[in-house]
Amino acid sequence: MSTILINDVKTTFINTFKTEPILIFSPGRINIIGEHTDYNDGFVFPAAVDKGIAAAMQKSDTNISTAYALDKDSRIEFELDKLRPSAEGSWENYIFGVVAEIQNKNKAVGNFNIVFKGDIPGGAGMSSSAALENSVVFGLNELFNLGLTKHEMILISQKAEHNYVGVKCGIMDQYASMFGIKDNALLLDCRTVESKPYKIDFKDHQLMLINTNVKHSLSDSAYNDRRSACESIAELLGIKALRDATETDLEAIKDKVLPENYQKALYVIQENNRAIRASKAIEANDLETLGTLIFQSHNGLQHQYKVSCDELDFLVDQAKANDHVLGARMMGGGFGGCTINLVSKSEAKAFGEAASIAYKNEFDKACSIYFIKLSEGTHLVK
Numbered sequence: 294m295s296t297i298l299i300n301d302v303k304t305t306f307i308n309t310f311k312t313e314p315i316l317i318f319s320p321g322r323i324n325i326i327g328e329h330t331d332y333n334d335g336f337v338f339p340a341a342v343d344k345g346i347a348a349a350m351q352k353s354d355t356n357i358s359t360a361y362a363l364d365k366d367s368r369i370e371f372e373l374d375k376l377r378p379s380a381e382g383s384w385e386n387y388i389f390g391v392v393a394e395i396q397n398k399n400k401a402v403g404n405f406n407i408v409f410k411g412d413i414p415g416g417a418g419m420s421s422s423a424a425l426e427n428s429v430v431f432g433l434n435e436l437f438n439l440g441l442t443k444h445e446m447i448l449i450s451q452k453a454e455h456n457y458v459g460v461k462c463g464i465m466d467q468y469a470s471m472f473g474i475k476d477n478a479l480l481l482d483c484r485t486v487e488s489k490p491y492k493i494d495f496k497d498h499q500l501m502l503i504n505t506n507v508k509h510s511l512s513d514s515a516y517n518d519r520r521s522a523c524e525s526i527a528e529l530l531g532i533k534a535l536r537d538a539t540e541t542d543l544e545a546i547k548d549k550v551l552p553e554n555y556q557k558a559l560y561v562i563q564e565n566n567r568a569i570r571a572s573k574a575i576e577a578n579d580l581e582t583l584g585t586l587i588f589q590s591h592n593g594l595q596h597q598y599k600v601s602c603d604e605l606d607f608l609v610d611q612a613k614a615n616d617h618v619l620g621a622r623m624m625g626g627g628f629g630g631c632t633i634n635l636v637s638k639s640e641a642k643a644f645g646e647a648a649s650i651a652y653k654n655e656f657d658k659a660c661s662i663y664f665i666k667l668s669e670g671t672h673l674v675k
């Protein structure tokens with residue numbers, strides 16, 4: 294967690310609202326494997342990181358609430374009884390959505406002020422949105438003694454995303470951001486919404502992210518389309534979610550579904566299995582197998598689920614061509630953002646530099662390298 298971020302939001306809050314705020318840090322996340330499995334009730338393997346959103350919040354004694362996005366230097370005032378979604382893509386939807394979903398649970402939220410700032414670049418696929426939603430619900434729970442459990446809070450954040458942002462996301466991002474444990478990744482069962490922590494110490498290997506610094510448009514609608522394709526195949530199979538299907542089940546209805554949707558469902562079933570196998574590989578300290586599963590995950594996301602893009606594929610190809618990288622894949626919703634790489638510690642810097650040069654030559658733009666630390670979930674900063 295960056296103390297600079299915390300100090301920035303605190304100072305701005307005090308200068309603007311002339312009162313002492315509570316301070317919250319809410320992290321973004323990585324995901325080792327298990328992509329697009331969460332809304333299929335499947336398994337994912339995320340971890341909270343040391344980058345995220347810092348928020349300063351306090352009750353307001355006026356009839357107006359104010360939200361101040363310090364990164365964008367953008368401020369908005371709003372009335373709590375008149376909340377509705379702003380235009381698509383507006384940052385305030387994350388805040389309005391959380392407040393509205395708390396109200397829907399018949400919990401009384403009073404007026405409040407918030408200043409927030411983050412160090413996850415938008416579109417990186419590291420869940421800056423879940424981090425923001427969680428910071429707001431966590432802060433409001435504190436300020437107004439709402440008595441919400443962390444599980445209730447993440448469901449509020451998820452609904453905010455569904456109903457105010459318009460992305461029918463699963464629960465992975467909100468869960469990882471809220472429940473993160475330092476130095477651990479969480480094997481999360483998205484049906485029970487319970488997780489098992491795995492201490493991550495890859496000895497002479499480490500995880501490294503490379504951000505393509507691109508986010509292709511239409512990613513939200515493509516995401517929602519994928520989700521409904523999965524749901525309709527589950528319905529056809531007569532099961533609650535694709536998590537309950539085997540490849541044999543799917544084979545039996547192959548001629549009843551479009552070939553592209555068959556491939557998508559097959560990807561989900563296989564990826565769910567990969568997430569479980571990856572947890573076993575980590576338990577056995579078998580990094581070769583983990584790396585192979587990670588490469589296979591990308592292959593499925595690229596060719597079967599079709600949520601990758603040229604920039605991501607290029608970076609994964611760079612990883613494949615480098616003997617010091619055991620696995621690499623796109624991470625998050627797709628169509629841009631980061632690759633996650635399992636790379637030898639001694640060669641990580643050199644690989645990052647070589648991939649950056651190659652990327653610049655190919656696309657005439659820069660990628661960014663992040664070395665992350667697995668960190669604690671959403672918390673108050675004293």
Ligand code: GAF
Binds near residue numbers: 327328462464627
């Ligand atoms: C996005 C969503 F928000 C998650 O719920 C998850 O589906 C992910 O894409 C893909 O695994 O981050």
